Amino acid sequence: MKLSLKRKIESLPEKPGIYFFKNREKEVIYIGKARSLKERVKTYFQQSPDPKVHNIISETADIDFILTGSEKEASFLENNFIQQHQPKFNLRLKDDKSFPFLRLTSQEKYPGIYFSRKVSEDGAQYFGPFSPAHQARRTIHLVNKYFGIRSCEEAVPGKRKRPCLEYDLKLCSAPCVGYISENDYREGVENALLFMEGKTEELAKILRSKMVDAARRQEFEKAAHWRDIISTLEQIKEKPRFISVALEDMDIFGFARKKEKVSFCIFFMRKGKVIEREGFFPEESEKISDEEILHNFLKEFYTKDRERPEKILLPFEPAQKEKLRLELLKKRIGKLEIIIPLKGKNKRLIDLANRNAEILLQKKKEEYSPLGEIKNILGLKNLPLRIEGFDISNTGGEESVGSLVVFENSQPKKDDYRKYRIKTVEGPNDVASLQEVIQRRYSRVLEQKEKLPDLVLVDGGKGQLQAARKILENLGLGNLPLASLAKREETIFVSGKKDGLKLDRTSPALKLFQNIRDEAHRFAISFHRQRRTKKSFESLLDEIPGLGKKRKKALLSHYRGIEEIKKATIEELAVIIGSKAAQSLIKRFGA
Numbered sequence: 167m168k169l170s171l172k173r174k175i176e177s178l179p180e181k182p183g184i185y186f187f188k189n190r191e192k193e194v195i196y197i198g199k200a201r202s203l204k205e206r207v208k209t210y211f212q213q214s215p216d217p218k219v220h221n222i223i224s225e226t227a228d229i230d231f232i233l234t235g236s237e238k239e240a241s242f243l244e245n246n247f248i249q250q251h252q253p254k255f256n257l258r259l260k261d262d263k264s265f266p267f268l269r270l271t272s273q274e275k276y277p278g279i280y281f282s283r284k285v286s287e288d289g290a291q292y293f294g295p296f297s298p299a300h301q302a303r304r305t306i307h308l309v310n311k312y313f314g315i316r317s318c319e320e321a322v323p324g325k326r327k328r329p330c331l332e333y334d335l336k337l338c339s340a341p342c343v344g345y346i347s348e349n350d351y352r353e354g355v356e357n358a359l360l361f362m363e364g365k366t367e368e369l370a371k372i373l374r375s376k377m378v379d380a381a382r383r384q385e386f387e388k389a390a391h392w393r394d395i396i397s398t399l400e401q402i403k404e405k406p407r408f409i410s411v412a413l414e415d416m417d418i419f420g421f422a423r424k425k426e427k428v429s430f431c432i433f434f435m436r437k438g439k440v441i442e443r444e445g446f447f448p449e450e451s452e453k454i455s456d457e458e459i460l461h462n463f464l465k466e467f468y469t470k471d472r473e474r475p476e477k478i479l480l481p482f483e484p485a486q487k488e489k490l491r492l493e494l495l496k497k498r499i500g501k502l503e504i505i506i507p508l509k510g511k512n513k514r515l516i517d518l519a520n521r522n523a524e525i526l527l528q529k530k531k532e533e534y535s536p537l538g539e540i541k542n543i544l545g546l547k548n549l550p551l552r553i554e555g556f557d558i559s560n561t562g563g564e565e566s567v568g569s570l571v572v573f574e575n576s577q578p579k580k581d582d583y584r585k586y587r588i589k590t591v592e593g594p595n596d597v598a599s600l601q602e603v604i605q606r607r608y609s610r611v612l613e614q615k616e617k618l619p620d621l622v623l624v625d626g627g628k629g630q631l632q633a634a635r636k637i638l639e640n641l642g643l644g645n646l647p648l649a650s651l652a653k654r655e656e657t658i659f660v661s662g663k664k665d666g667l668k669l670d671r672t673s674p675a676l677k678l679f680q681n682i683r684d685e686a687h688r689f690a691i692s693f694h695r696q697r698r699t700k701k702s703f704e705s706l707l708d709e710i711p712g713l714g715k716k717r718k719k720a721l722l723s724h725y726r727g728i729e730e731i732k733k734a735t736i737e738e739l740a741v742i743i744g745s746k747a748a749q750s751l752i753k754r755f756g757a
Contacts, residue, residue, distance in 0.1 A: 173542035174229040175211070177529060178204040182237045184244045187255075188228040196222050196255040197248050199240035203231050222255050232443055233522050235514075241265075242295060243440060250441040265295030266302040268362065270315075270355075275348065276322040276341040277355050279306055279315050285413060285438060293362045305362075307337070312391070313358040314339030314346065370396055413438040415475035418512075420519025421460065421482075422527045426452045428459055429530065431523035432467075433515070435475075445526040460484040465493065474498040479505050481516050536576055536674035540621070543667060543675060544660055546647055550621035551575055554607075555682040556634075557625040558588075558599045559690035566591060568603035569690035572619075573682050585693045597633045600624060604637045618646060625683050627652040628666075631659045651683045717743040 178185075180202045187196040187210075200206030207229060210219055234240040245265060248256050269282040273289040281302055285292045296302035309315050310332070318332065320342045329340035339346040339354065346354075360368055377392035418440075420431035426449075434442040448463055461484040468474055474494055483506050484490055495502045507513040537549045544550075553573045560566035568586035572579045586606060591598045604624075611618060622638075624630045631650040638646050650659045657666035658679065669676040720742050739748035 171211070171226065171229060173539065175204065175207055176542045176545065177538075178207055178229075178231060179233065179525065180204045181233055182235070182240050183231050183233045184240050184247060186230040186247075187222055187226045187253075188230065189225045190227040192228065194247075194251045194253050195225055196253050197244055197251065199237065199244040201237040203233075218255065233518070233525055235518060246439045246441050266299050267292045267294035267296070268302055268305060268309075270359070270362065272355065272359070276351055277315065278319070279309050279317050279358070281306060287413065291359070291362075309358050309361065310337040312394070313354040313361070314351070315354060315358050316341065318342075414477060416477040416479055417475050418479040418515050418519050419460075419464075419481060420516065420521070420523035421456070422520065422523035423456060423459070424527060427527060427530075429523045429527035430463060431519050431526055433519055443522070445523075447526075447530055455485070457483065457485040461486055461490055464490060468494050468497075474502060476501060477503045477505055479507060479512055479516055479519075481520055482506060536678035539673065539675035540678070543658075543669070544621070544647065544649060546621070548620060550619075550647065552617075552619045553621045553623055553678075553682060554619040555623045555625070555686040556600060556603055556607075557683070557686035557690040558596045558603070559687070559693070560588075560594060560596075560599070566594075566599050567690060567693045568599060569686050569693060570603070570607055571682060571686045571689055573678075573685075576678055578685060583689060585689075596626070597629050600626070600630055601633050601637050604634050605641070608638065608641050608643060612641065612643075618643070621647045621649065623679060623682050623686075624648070624650045625653075625686060626650050627657070628659055631661075635661065649679075651679050653683075656680070717747055 182199075182201050183203050184197060184199050185203055185207055186194050189195050198206065210223055214220070232243065234243055242265060248258075267282045267285055269280045270291045270293065271277045271280070271289075272291050282292070294302060296305065306317055310317055316332070316338045318330070318338070320326065320330075322341050323344060324342040326343050329338070329343050329345060332338040333340040333345070339351060341348075341351050357372065360372075373392045373396050377389050377396070380386070380388035380392065414435060415437065416435040418433040418435065420433075422429045422431075428448055430446040430448070432444050432446070433440045434444075446463070446467075448459070448466075460480065460482070464478075464484060474497060478494075484504075487504060491502060491504050494504075505512065507516055537551065540546070541549050551574060555571045555573070557569050558566065559569070566588040568588060570582075570584040570586070572582035584607070586603045588599045588602055590602050604622075608618075610616075622634065624634050627650060631648065634650070635644075635648055638644060638648060648661070651657075652659065652666070655668065656671075656676065657668055658676075659666045724742055736745075736748050739751055742748075743751070
């Protein structure tokens, strides 16, 4: 799997929505729906005999998604976007055939209920869409059975002398032959409307009252009839948010903010269908209010030739709302409303847009966050807030030392740096030296019950990685995340990745890894040079007569090297090692 795609998949939420596979030209080549976006998209990257899946993945360069409230809602949105984008690998839903609606001819004296594939401005009331389609036919059956509403085209009053079979099956109240009065039929229509609109609490009260009255009159068949309909009320309660039977044109704005970081998610509804979504990340100051940010963004957003719909749904009122509306109205023929919904379907649309804006902001943050990228590419459970880096330095095996540097929240924490003199390894053996340092470091961490890092990074390739892993496993820390960074190709090695991971040179994660590696190297080199300088100094002191062990130790504790001794006066040296030894020292290193 391409590394960039793996990062995208790991960041997908385990929630319902639709996903987009895009090619290198950013064209949508496939759209799907899912109950869990992460789990569904993962399946495409597993072994499959399906050539279609292979073709999709071979062309996929990017993955995007939109969050929905449910899998059912995702299926409606999938249909809208497939018809809009016509992706090359989607074979279904590309034609104009859409999910079915129910058409209630409430403008007629004796309304009927019918199955319809489209919404028209004909005076009737439309409900839906329904998915799968058989739910629409089942709902018609329920309306026929429980409310006596007809589903035929028979004239009322008609030429019939007796009702049809639908009446005998108790699926119609037979208004065509006058078996029900207009008032009673209209009452059934009103109850059916409550049922279709999902106003279940209000309708349930009415039906419960009817059921109780029928039971009191010992009309138990009627009471059972009302009881059955009460139990079915929840079946069509859920309404899709992404399709409107009012055939509206609306722009729906979602908003998210974290300090100076801001994101907008806009859903575009045209002729009652949400057909597109865009995300924006304007740069703003922490000092500016949300209301001002929204005002500024709307002014910028609706410049040039961008279409202005009849309704703009906003999460809250922008600064200078009326002035803004009048400005936007200048380039629109017809009315323009700015709506801040507080309840109902429009409020649910805004809530969903806000959730998607939050997701976009999080994605943006992780894209540019080295810790977020490291978490994704290494498959870590948590962000690696604390990373400990190790390096070894020596000259031909002499004065071998190790270094530990610590980075917290991507920044060096120098108080936690540590130096190590290699004690158990002879000669130039960096791998064994690294093992000694790892052993000493984490044995102490366990003994002192200190907090373990979120990630360990060692300088080197596979050999260093395996050596460090062996020590950690021996200490019972086999699950501690570990990686190595090889200098030559800047390849990241982790367990389970034979060929390593090669990130783009501009990758924030790679830059952070390099920073930690280079800091560990600098710290190790610095300590090694100190040790080498001190040893050289000790060797020179050995050549001077009159300098025993104690006097050498005294000099080493006061002076770092020859240059400092050269700057000292004989009186200063005499205080430390005596006048005779001071004279010998001045004679050897004197000006």
